[in-house]
Amino acid sequence: MSRVLPVLTVLLAILVIWYAAAVMLNRAWVLDQAARAGSEVGFSQMLRETMAQDRPVLPAPHQVAKGLWDGVAGQKITSKRSLVWHAGVTLSATLAGFALGTAAGLLLAIGIVHSRAMDMSVMPWAIASQTIPILAIAPMVIVVLASLGIKGLLPKALIAAYLSFFPVLVGMVKGLRAPDGMQLDLLRTYNASQGQSLRMLRLPSSVPYLFASLKVGIAAALVGTIVAELPAGATAGLGARLLSGSYYGQTVQIWAALFAAAILAAVLVMLIGAVERVTLSRMGFSR
Amino acid sequence: MEAAPAVIEARHLNLTFPTDDGPVHALKDVDLTVAPGDFISFIGPSGCGKTTLLRCIAALETPTGGSLTVRGMTADAARRARSYGYVFQAAGLYPWRTIAGNIRLPLEIMGYPKAEQAERVQAVLDLVELGQFGRKFPWQLSGGMQQRASIARALAFDAEILLMDEPFGALDEIVRDRLNEELLRLWQRTGKTIAFVTHSIPEAVYLSTRIVVMSPRPGRITKVIESPLPRVRPLDIRDSPEFIRIAHEVREGLHEGHGHD
Known part of the structure; x- marks a missing residue:
């Protein structure tokens, strides 16, 4: 209470x-x-x-709630007016982009921790990449890829990955460097290889940092996907729903789609939080 | 004694760290010979270079002058040949591994076959009297038990030398007494050569066959005391006149070292 x-x-x-x-x-x-x-x-x-x-101009809360309810429960799930269907389209691109971004962030972090050259060269570019407004480059990427015949999930996933790799990169660089001098010295006394240190010490030590990054990363991936759904007349996804709502002045539809996106983000972050709690307690971090 | 080939031999060993205020002499002209089966303690105030000397032997630091051989090799070759087990001040067990899993860590790194890993883990667990605790996680054990597990980890691959850097420094006196007793028994049973860093005079005198007294600025050896105590030592030997005499000698050595400041 x-x-x-x-x-x-x-x-x-x-x-x-x-x-x-x-x-x-x-x-x-x-x-x-x-x-x-x-x-x-x-x-x-x-x-x-x-x-x-x-x-x-601003729908009242009960109007938004009704719009949301109609969109979720009032339609067949396969209908193009169903928010569940649109959320599903957005979710699939979000998850694909999140997986791509996490893998990219992880690999770059491992490279940065093991190579001074990469540490000096990659990090500034990674930071610079995040200063470019996503709204400016998303339409270009979508249009360029569409002209190459690449449409549908992949371009959206790429934008999502572009946003979600960064928190994973920053968190994992810190996480992989989390083991203290004594723990690294211990492995040195065993004459352990870099690969063994990575597998047995650095990766397990970085798990708490990884989860913190994943929570930021998945929210960023969702934002990226929605932004990628705005241009080029996409017809499916929560982003498309936002856009068509604003074309026709359907403010209730816009707000319903906004709330659907917020709920989706909250559920995704909570899911990762649940996996985090179980994993960290099984690994003995939270004791 | 002179006939046995030395396990650790240092001649005119020097180590200087460059700092913003100029070079710091962490070790100056250290000469040391450790015979097989010795239990040697380094004692001195902080900054005397006792831990640095141990880290040089382990090839975790590189001396800037003089010579140092471990089992007839350079210190780094000895490290790569896995000549020693090292016990740090903190147990440093991995929280995500069980006690047995932690002790298995060096064996996995060194590529022992699975069956032998299990055998060795059980053997050293029994040796440090943690036989029943292999499946527990570190947080389920007391500080003293965790440190015993870390000693077992250092013993698992049966290195000839055991290097211990204030392993009981963070434990309370009662636990420390018991672990000292156990360590002595373990040393008698295994016949290993042990180098032990401490800042406790009773601990050094109780454990060692030789006590190396060191002093700071520059870090150097000021006195080496051979202990006439027998190898088998019950805890109450610490009340004997012999013990008190050696402790007094160590204390005087420490004072002399300070006299140079």
Whole structure:
């Protein structure tokens, strides 16, 4: 109870602020309609009309909830209006990109830890890669790949990988360097090879860092996939849903897709968190 | 004694570290001969180079001058030939491996066959009286038991030399007494040559056949005391006049070393 109460309080505050904002932002349209019709609106009627518009500036929470519910439960899962279907499309590209990005980050980190040349040369480029706005390069990558005949999941996965490799790289460089001097000296007294040190000491030691990175990485992969779904008239995925919503002024649809993306991200991060707890306690890190 | 070939032999050994305030003389003109089966202790205040000397023998540091041979080889060749087991101040067991798994670590690295690994692990576990604890994880054991496991790990591949860097420094006195007793028995049973770093006078006198007193700035040997105590030593030997006399001699050696400052 002591943990639930603060969460509920914050949730309630958000709802209150949201409803208030919906009233403020949607009021102009109600007043405008009334002026055109030459009629007056009372306060309670205005309140009601700010929350029941088809295309509100800011949909009220219950409208978003209804849009989300319709999208999830009101459609066949195979329907193009189903949020579950769109989320599935986004999820598959996210997972593919996340796997690619994690593998790339891991390999680069191993290279950086073992080679001074790579340490000096790769890291600045990795950092520079993250300073380029993803919104600027995603359309270019999508268009260039499409002109080469590569469409569908792969281009999206590449953008997702581009965002998710970085946290894994940074976390794993730190993690692989986590063993202290004594532990490295111990392996030296055994005359262990670099490969043996990596396998038996550095990789196991880096596992806590890996999980912290994976949580950031999977959220980044999801953002990357959604951004990659925006350009070039994609028709499937949460990103496409956002875009078509904004084309036709369907604000409820936009917000429903936004929430679907947020819920998806939360579930993915929680899944990794669960695997993390089990793994770390079995490896004896959390004692 | 002179006839036996030395296990460790240092002549005019020097080690200087470059620092921002100029070079620091960690070891200066160290001469040392260790015979097979010796139990030799290095004792002195911090900064006297006792750990550095042990690390030179283990080829974890490289001397800047003089000569050092271990089992007739250079220290680094001896390291690559896996001539010694090294016990650090902290047990440093891997939390993700069981006790048996930790002791198996050097055996896996050195490529022992699986069946022999299991045999050796059980043998050294019994030797340090942890026979029942192979399947436990390190966090399930007390600090003293963890340190015993780390000694077992150093013994697993049966190296001729055991190098120990203040292995009981972090333990309380009661546990330390028991482990000292066990270490002596282990040394008598295995006949290994042991080099042992400590800052405790009773520990050095109780364990050693020879006590090397060192002093800092520059790190050097100021006195070598041969112990006349018998090899088999019950704990209450520490109340004997002989023991007290040697302890006194060590203490004087330490004071003399400080006199140069």
